Amino acid sequence: MTQTRDIHHFEHLLDKHHLKKTAPRLRVLSMMSSRHTATSQPDLESLMHDIDRVTLYRILNAFEEKGIIHKVFDLDGTANYALCSSNCNEHDHHDEHLHFNCTQCKNVYCLNDLNLPAINLPVGFEPHGFTLYAQGLCPKCSKKAVKK
Template sequence: MAHPQEDTLIAKQITPTAMRLLVLEVLQQQSAALSLADVEQLLGHADRITVHRTLKTFTDKGLVHRIEDGSGAVKFALCEPGCTPEHHQDLHVHFFCTQCRETSCLPAVAIPAIPLPSAFQVQETSLVLKGVCARCTSIA
């Protein structure tokens, strides 16, 4: 009997391995985006190169997307349905909390279309808002 994580990997044409299943499970259990170091810490004693390669494979296959939030570490979060290796559909705002330093995906907040001169071709769009998240605001 297949596990849901195995089905998720197979649907994205990713061969399920023990490490890939563990990394996917860690990503599914978190509400915030995770850096490579975060994933390593949550896994315990995991080979950094293997975790890095796993996250790269997940990104290349449209399972996760990369977030550069200005914290100095690239973060990873699960993609929305519909992402493909050729085109990520994650055109939503990301929010970096300056207090807890977590980065959250805000899929209900779309990045607005930005008209550019015809000679410009956008290859990637990213919008990171910085401030205090709802959890930290309620604690204060």
């Protein structure tokens, strides 16, 4: 039942952003929503053998342009992708949240529920968005470090 509900949600999401409902797009959305971390294109390729590299690149590019996903870089400079909030669109992304890079497992986490302080820029600066990074150990790696 949950999988059917998710597919309907993904189909609605593609309709909302005026994208065709193709099996590869639905699979990418399903895969990304099942993960608790941002995911790189190479990681998605290794998980989704039936979608070729070019098709996956085009899907990720279209999703980013439409405001379905956002790009965040890990400590090595590799682009990772995470689902956007429901109020993002192609003209207005709202992914201003903390991105946490774990120095141990190398996962990138979107910490959406933190209350971030307002950023007051000097006069004349016009922000179009911002990215905030933190690095350290995620809860899983912290527990492993304590046990050692």
